[in-house]
Amino acid sequence: MKPKRLVLFFKGLCWALGVSQLGRVIGGLYFQAEYLGANPLAKGMNLLGWWSLFFLTLTLVWTPLSQLTGQTWWKQLQRLTGLFSFAFAVPHMTMYAYFDQELNWSYIFPDLLDRKFILLGLSAFSILLVLAITSTKNWQRKLGANWKKLHRLTYIAAVLGILHFTYRIKVGLQHPEVKAFAIVIAVLLLVRCLPWLKGSISPSSKA
Numbered sequence: 304m305k306p307k308r309l310v311l312f313f314k315g316l317c318w319a320l321g322v323s324q325l326g327r328v329i330g331g332l333y334f335q336a337e338y339l340g341a342n343p344l345a346k347g348m349n350l351l352g353w354w355s356l357f358f359l360t361l362t363l364v365w366t367p368l369s370q371l372t373g374q375t376w377w378k379q380l381q382r383l384t385g386l387f388s389f390a391f392a393v394p395h396m397t398m399y400a401y402f403d404q405e406l407n408w409s410y411i412f413p414d415l416l417d418r419k420f421i422l423l424g425l426s427a428f429s430i431l432l433v434l435a436i437t438s439t440k441n442w443q444r445k446l447g448a449n450w451k452k453l454h455r456l457t458y459i460a461a462v463l464g465i466l467h468f469t470y471r472i473k474v475g476l477q478h479p480e481v482k483a484f485a486i487v488i489a490v491l492l493l494v495r496c497l498p499w500l501k502g503s504i505s506p507s508s509k510a
């Protein structure tokens with residue numbers, strides 16, 4: 304298949320997955336569906352957070368995959384999956400502010416200081432917001448070479464996201480899903496840093 308068609312095919316898959324899951328959670332909350340269990344707000348919110356982290360992790364896969372296969376078209380999926388991560392994070396964060404804290408800053412501020420994982424979530428969200436805003440062609444042109452540097456923050460957002468997940472769960476890294484996300488993100492981070500690490504320890508780099 305031609306790269307153009309492959310991109311279309313995989314973009315279609317991402318759209319199908321993202322829209323169906325977003326619709327499932329939001330529709331489930333609206334219609335009080337049984338699959339959201341006895342506490343639909345908590346379950347819905349957790350699902351939105353989970354999918355946001357899933358799409359963020361997926362966004363980190365495309366660069367190593369294109370290097371591994373020599374097929375650069377994989378990178379064309381980065382923007383879409385990154386925006387899906389943001390699309391799940393927005394209702395996730397809004398539900399926290401609206402349902403948990405009644406949109407009241409005098410509740411939200413102390414909670415940010417009290418519960419480390421909330422601050423970590425907010426930090427990850429702030430990065431996703433900046434990346435989503437600057438993801439357009441227009442911003443890419445405006446920022447030039449700095450655009451790539453800025454969008455490397457995706458890695459930091461993923462690390463903050465997994466820390467947020469780890470601190471939210473009492474057993475932390477012992478939880479199988481937390482562990483799986485942490486391992487995948489750590490491997491992707493390592494793969495990305497490998498050329499830089501090799502360069503900094505190779506004898507020629509000391510010369």
Ligand code: HEM
Binds near residue numbers: 346352395400431460
């Ligand atoms: C201002 C931003 C954020 C706030 C205030 C926030 C808040 C929360 C809260 C309160 C929970 C626990 C919900 C419950 O137990 O009922 C939660 C869970 C979670 N959040 Fe966030 N979050 C934020 C951003 C993010 C972002 C950006 C991500 C992903 C990159 C994320 C991923 C998760 C995950 C994976 C869970 C646990 C899901 C599970 O238990 O299956 N959150 N968040």
